[in-house]
Amino acid sequence: MKKLNRLLYSNKFFAFLMLLVQLIVFVAMFIWISDYSKALIGFTTILSAVLIIFEINRSSEPTFKMTWILLIAIIPVFGALFYLFTRTRGVARNIKEDYNRVKEINSKYLVQDKEILKNISLTDKREESFARYLSKYGGSPVYTNTSVQYYPNGERMFEDIKRELLKAEKFIFMEFFIINYADSMWTEILDILRQKARQGVEVKLMYDGMGCVATLPRNYNETLEHYGIQCRVFSPIMPLLSTHQNNRDHRKIIVIDGVTAFCGGINLADEYINQKKRFGYWKDTGFMAHGDAAAGFTAMFLEMWSVNDGDGKMPDGGRYINSSKAYSADADGYIIPFGDTPLDEVYVGKRAYIHNLDNASDYVYIMTPYLVLDDEMYESMKYASQRGVDVKIILPHIPDKAYAFYLARTYYKELLKVGVEIYEYTPGFVHAKMSVSDGTRAIVGTINHDYRSLYLHYECAAYMMNVPAIIDIEHDFNDTLKLSQKITMDDVKRFNIFTRIIGHIMRLVAPLI
Numbered sequence: 001m002k003k004l005n006r007l008l009y010s011n012k013f014f015a016f017l018m019l020l021v022q023l024i025v026f027v028a029m030f031i032w033i034s035d036y037s038k039a040l041i042g043f044t045t046i047l048s049a050v051l052i053i054f055e056i057n058r059s060s061e062p063t064f065k066m067t068w069i070l071l072i073a074i075i076p077v078f079g080a081l082f083y084l085f086t087r088t089r090g091v092a093r094n095i096k097e098d099y100n101r102v103k104e105i106n107s108k109y110l111v112q113d114k115e116i117l118k119n120i121s122l123t124d125k126r127e128e129s130f131a132r133y134l135s136k137y138g139g140s141p142v143y144t145n146t147s148v149q150y151y152p153n154g155e156r157m158f159e160d161i162k163r164e165l166l167k168a169e170k171f172i173f174m175e176f177f178i179i180n181y182a183d184s185m186w187t188e189i190l191d192i193l194r195q196k197a198r199q200g201v202e203v204k205l206m207y208d209g210m211g212c213v214a215t216l217p218r219n220y221n222e223t224l225e226h227y228g229i230q231c232r233v234f235s236p237i238m239p240l241l242s243t244h245q246n247n248r249d250h251r252k253i254i255v256i257d258g259v260t261a262f263c264g265g266i267n268l269a270d271e272y273i274n275q276k277k278r279f280g281y282w283k284d285t286g287f288m289a290h291g292d293a294a295a296g297f298t299a300m301f302l303e304m305w306s307v308n309d310g311d312g313k314m315p316d317g318g319r320y321i322n323s324s325k326a327y328s329a330d331a332d333g334y335i336i337p338f339g340d341t342p343l344d345e346v347y348v349g350k351r352a353y354i355h356n357l358d359n360a361s362d363y364v365y366i367m368t369p370y371l372v373l374d375d376e377m378y379e380s381m382k383y384a385s386q387r388g389v390d391v392k393i394i395l396p397h398i399p400d401k402a403y404a405f406y407l408a409r410t411y412y413k414e415l416l417k418v419g420v421e422i423y424e425y426t427p428g429f430v431h432a433k434m435s436v437s438d439g440t441r442a443i444v445g446t447i448n449h450d451y452r453s454l455y456l457h458y459e460c461a462a463y464m465m466n467v468p469a470i471i472d473i474e475h476d477f478n479d480t481l482k483l484s485q486k487i488t489m490d491d492v493k494r495f496n497i498f499t500r501i502i503g504h505i506m507r508l509v510a511p512l513i
Contacts, residue, residue: 138338140296258323280428296337333467
């Protein structure tokens with residue numbers, strides 16, 4: 001029943017419904033309403049032409065434009081209706097206004113320490129300019145005074161999450177894409193949250209309406225409120241009416257007392273800690289930031305929490321954001337927490353990954369569950385490899401979504417041709433989202449190498465420079481590499497012809513899935 005609900009509330013269901021409408025229209029045109037077929041054809045032609053002209057003149061990513069134009073032109077009824085459904089942004093405009101307002105309110109507590117930028121500039125001016133970019137568009141300054149603990153799997157991170165939650169004295173903020181109420185991971189965390197709420201700790205929890213549609217009961221937020229946990233659902237699903245359901249809150253954030261923050265690919269369900277076996281061993285990553293950088297994640301959480309308020313109030317988050325100032329860490333390096341949203345046309349996550357590629361001298365190592373490349377990302381990988389940079393990508397060998405797996409494999413041939421090395425993790429599924437280069441720069445967070453993460457979702461991550469934990473990230477990649485199969489051109493030729501055809505068909509609509 002849960003899987004059925006999730007399907008009914010998804011874009012896939014709407015797409016299927018619109019294709020069915022398309023078929024009915026075609027049949028009706030030729031059988032039942034032949035007298036009016038010219039008028040119907042004329043109407044759909046005019047509507048399609050208007051939408052195509054509108055899309056051409058939009059300031060958006062070129063591949064999105066081409067996909068929509070082809071879809072509207074080739075399948076006009078389906079394409080036009082699906083376009084209107086997914087691109088109508090009335091609700092999203094209201095979210096954008098609220099988001100910008102709360103971001104402006106909290107910006108006075110996120111002032112960049114100029115001495116930090118000066119120190120970065122003395123080492124590398126390119127990193128200083130990129131830090132300014134992330135601060136302006138990602139919403140957070142560069143921080144020092146922060147220790148970072150990297151986790152090569154969900155099991156280790158889960159134990160530290162529980163330990164740190166038990167230490168909470170003031171507040172706990174949690175924001176997740178998926179929570180499974182039937183799993184032991186969530187049961188253990190919920191017990192701690194209830195205990196802390198009884199002790200007077202302020203507990204706020206937000207989860208995504210689509211991500212949890214099959215894993216939480218309806219109105220579960222009311223159950224949590226009964227326990228003393230403040231709870232909000234981001235973009236609750238309204239079948240066929242939620243025009244902004246294409247933009248999901250894919251973030252995974254925990255903030256404790258404004259001093260400790262967790263982030264990464266790990267959701268609150270048992271497969272993420274390998275207590276439930278799905279798709280073999282579940283390889284994931286995350287990190288804990290302890291110190292000043294927690295303020296950046298605090299601000300990110302408050303931005304999403306406030307736009308989801310519903311009462312129009314934009315509270316001042318200063319008392320939460322400033323909490324980290326009481327902490328002193330003996331740690332080297334720089335860390336920039338950053339968020340990415342579909343509310344603007346600034347693709348911060350994509351820029352961070354490309355920055356790692358374009359500025360690498362020796363190597364760039366990438367782990368991602370999905371691989372859907374636009375032209376710019378492909379060219380950056382190609383350019384890096386052609387400059388002699390060792391570019392390696394680890395992907396799953398056992399996929400969670402067959403269509404995404406087949407789609408990712410369509411990029412193998414062209415990447416191998418330019419010297420990019422591709423590996424598939426044979427024990428199971430890779431859900432990690434990370435990029436590390438030259439032993440000095442790393443990105444770890446929630447951002448996949450696909451259109452949905454880079455353009456459509458609310459995402460978050462941390463950009464790290466010269467942080468000691470980068471050594472651990474590099475070691476983890478190399479350990480994972482040892483368990484992975486290197487893909488050769490001969491392997492690509494042996495891929496099942498049927499799955500190759502499916503992958504190339506899916507590539508036509510890659511930006512939309």
